[in-house]
């Protein structure tokens with residue numbers, strides 16, 4: 365053991381998608397030699413996760429380049445990188461392929477590793493359990509290795525879609541694809557048949573694009589309870605709308621809806637774009653969410669969420685144009701309702717659904733049914749050994765809606781007794797129940813910067829002490 369290693373403070377980040385990689389890079393930029401950062405990711409590359417590991421060139425970012433920097437205090441960083449490494453003609457308002465962003469995040473981490481005085485270790489493994497031992501977090505990996513950490517951050521991200529069960533469906537059905545995200549998930553889909561995508565949000569649109577890129581010629585049916593498709597961005601950014609939410613605004617779901625509607629009417633009257641109204645809420649979205657009492661948050665989730673989601677999570681203009689063409693030509697059709705019968709045979713699947721508007725039962729005949737309901741966020745249902753272990757051991761508890769884990773203001777996990785942890789933290793989509801807006805890059809990089817500052821302050825004291833010679837090695 366060399367002299368400095370006696371003082372090492374070890375931070376372990378579990379999950380190397382955007383959240384984990386962004387936090388690791390932020391820490392490395394801020395840390396001195398007393399810090400060691402370990403990033404554990406079970407898949408191949410850092411910074412990819414579900415969103416940016418796609419190889420499909422038609423999967424575009426749904427946020428403009430100018431808002432996708434991984435560095436909180438350098439908003440133009442991604443734009444500069446994209447011009448240098450992807451295409452020098454990129455404009456700030458462009459939407460570019462997600463796989464390019466994955467490469468960018470990896471390069472941000474690599475640069476931080478090269479420049480840092482701290483130690484960095486990348487481990488390709490899966491964390492399956494965490495225990496508290498002598499004031500530290502002991503993390504067990506699937507390989508059997510154990511790592512002791514002074515602090516550990518869970519950046520577990522987006523979980524695979526829930527495996528849906530329909531009336532009449534058997535478990536063994538070969539024509540039902542429960543998770544469309546793995547690289548080869550769509551390879552068996554008959555390219556000249558028809559498919560039914562269950563869900564009509566961003567995941568369905570992604571799957572439709574993947575199928576077309578593979579040469580799929582059939583018809584794509586989209587079925588969801590409300591039958592709503594995400595709206596599309598404008599190709600040029602709209603003028604910002606004035607901030608209209610403040611601490612005196614209504615604290616009810618209905619009151620908020622009225623407030624937003626009145627602003628939308630004003631925007632229409634003033635020939636402004638409705639998107640600006642929605643976007644003007646974004647910086648305050650976490651405050652708005654947290655200002656609502658739990659029963660009002662529940663009302664929002666039950667009644668308003670689908671409408672909020674399609675207006676807030678919009679697709680790039682190019683994708684909007686493609687969807688409009690598909691719908692116009694009849695190669696894509698949207699249905700609103702619930703599946704009431706599912707029967708699979710050797711040639712395909714017969715599905716019946718109850719139409720939301722007419723209550724009629726309508727049949728569909730397709731070759732494959734693909735679950736596209738987006739990331740599962742019911743922590744009781746999610747099949748993740750680490751999450752199960754945390755809940756079983758009482759080191760974490762679900763938030764009130766079980767959308768993720770309950771966390772304190774600073775991201776510390778709240779344990780089964782309601783006590784905030786001094787060892788374990790969460791970052792990114794796991795905090796959705798507490799913060800609502802906790803899934804996209806602009807929010808995650810801000811969260812990562814705040815968390816890094818807090819995690820680093822102890823290490824900085826150590827670094828200062830080392831520099832001043834106030835500590836002697838143990």
Ligand SMILES: Cc1cc2nc3c(=O)[nH]c(=O)nc-3n(C[C@H](O)[C@H](O)[C@H](O)COP(=O)(O)OP(=O)(O)OC[C@H]3O[C@@H](n4cnc5c(N)ncnc54)[C@H](O)[C@@H]3O)c2cc1C
Nearest residue numbers: 379381382383406413414425426490491521522792804805
């Ligand atoms: C399809 C899709 C497209 C998106 N597009 C955009 C976009 O264009 N712009 C935007 O701002 N946001 C977008 N998002 C939102 C997205 O959530 C964030 O941008 C960001 O990718 C979240 O990163 P994450 O690291 O928290 O989660 P993830 O990307 O899901 O990464 C989590 C990682 O943790 C790993 N992991 C989980 N458990 C363990 C374990 N026990 N041990 C080891 N490793 C583990 C997983 O393998 C995974 O790589 C998109 C999301 C999806 C799903």
